[in-house]
Amino acid sequence: MAAKGRAKRDAKPGKGAGAAKSTSVAKRPARSKRPRPRGPALRAHAALLLERLLARYPDAHCALDFTNAYQLLCATILSAQCTDKRVNMVTPALFARYPDARSLAAARQEDVEALIKSTGFFRNKAKSLIGMAQAVVEHHDGEVPADMASLVVLPGVGRKTANVILGNAFGRNDGIVVDTHVTRLSNRLALTSGTDAVKIERALLPLFPQERWTMLSHLLIEHGRQVCDAKKPRCGECLLADVCPSAEVQTSGRPARRE
Numbered sequence: 270m271a272a273k274g275r276a277k278r279d280a281k282p283g284k285g286a287g288a289a290k291s292t293s294v295a296k297r298p299a300r301s302k303r304p305r306p307r308g309p310a311l312r313a314h315a316a317l318l319l320e321r322l323l324a325r326y327p328d329a330h331c332a333l334d335f336t337n338a339y340q341l342l343c344a345t346i347l348s349a350q351c352t353d354k355r356v357n358m359v360t361p362a363l364f365a366r367y368p369d370a371r372s373l374a375a376a377r378q379e380d381v382e383a384l385i386k387s388t389g390f391f392r393n394k395a396k397s398l399i400g401m402a403q404a405v406v407e408h409h410d411g412e413v414p415a416d417m418a419s420l421v422v423l424p425g426v427g428r429k430t431a432n433v434i435l436g437n438a439f440g441r442n443d444g445i446v447v448d449t450h451v452t453r454l455s456n457r458l459a460l461t462s463g464t465d466a467v468k469i470e471r472a473l474l475p476l477f478p479q480e481r482w483t484m485l486s487h488l489l490i491e492h493g494r495q496v497c498d499a500k501k502p503r504c505g506e507c508l509l510a511d512v513c514p515s516a517e518v519q520t521s522g523r524p525a526r527r528e
C-alpha cells in the first residue's frame with residue numbers, strides 16, 4: 270500500500286518533470302557511465318591498473334610484523350576480524366613466550382588466550398594457534414610447510430591465510446590473497462563481480478602476471494586503505510578515477526556519496 274501511494278505521488282505532474290529531475294539528480298550519488306571492460310579490454314584495463322598502482326605504492330607490503338613463516342602464520346590467524354596494527358601490538362609477547370611451533374604446541378590454552386585477548390575471538394584463535402602448532406610439529410617436524418595443500422589442512426588456516434604465507438614468507442606466487450579490500454576494489458574496478466573469495470581469486474589470476482600476484486593484493490589493500498574507503502571512497506583524489514567504472518562524479522557543489 271505504501272509503495273502504491275508513493276508511486277502515485279511520484280507520478281504527479283507537479284511543477285514539471287524537468288524541475289523534479291534536476292532536484293533529484295543533485296541529491297543522488299552519481300556514478301561514472303564508463304562501461305565495464307570485457308575480453309581483451311579487461312586485460313588492458315588490468316594492466317593499466319597494475320602499472321599505476323605500482324607507481325603509486327612501490328613499497329606496498331604485508332603490514333603484519335614477522336621474521337619467519339611461523340610468526341607470519343600466527344599473526345595471520347590473529348588478524349581475523351582484527352586490525353594488523355592491533356596484531357602487531359600483541360605478537361612480540363606471544364613470540365617471546367612461544368618462539369617456535371614446538372613451544373606453542375605445548376602451550377596451555379589459557380596462557381595463550383591471555384596474551385592474545387585484545388585481538389578478539391581469543392578463545393577460538395588460541396585453539397587454532399595451538400592446534401596449528403601441534404599439526405606442524407606432528408606432520409612437518411616443526412617447520413611450517415611451503416605448499417598450499419599442506420597449509421590449508423592446518424587448524425585455523427584457509428586459502429587466504431595460505432596465500433599470505435606462501436607469498437610473503439616463502440616468496441611464492443601461487444595465488445592471490447582476497448580479503449575485504451581486494452573484494453571491494455576488484456568489484457569497483459570491474460575486474461570481477463560478486464563476493465565469493467574463491468571466484469574472485471579465480472577471476473583475477475589470469476588478468477595479472479603471476480610474478481605480481483602477491484604484490485597485487487598489497488597494492489589493492491593499500492589503495493583501499495588510503496583512498497578507496499568502503500564507505501567514503503575519495504574518487505576526487507584517486508589516480509584511477511579516469512578508468513574506474515565506479516568513480517563517482519560530482520553533480521553539484523558537494524562531492525557525491527555512494528552506498
Ligand code: SF4
Pocket residue numbers: 457458496497498502503504507508509510511513514515516517
Ligand atoms: S576511489 Fe573511486 S575512482 Fe578510485 S578506485 Fe575507488 S571507486 Fe574507483
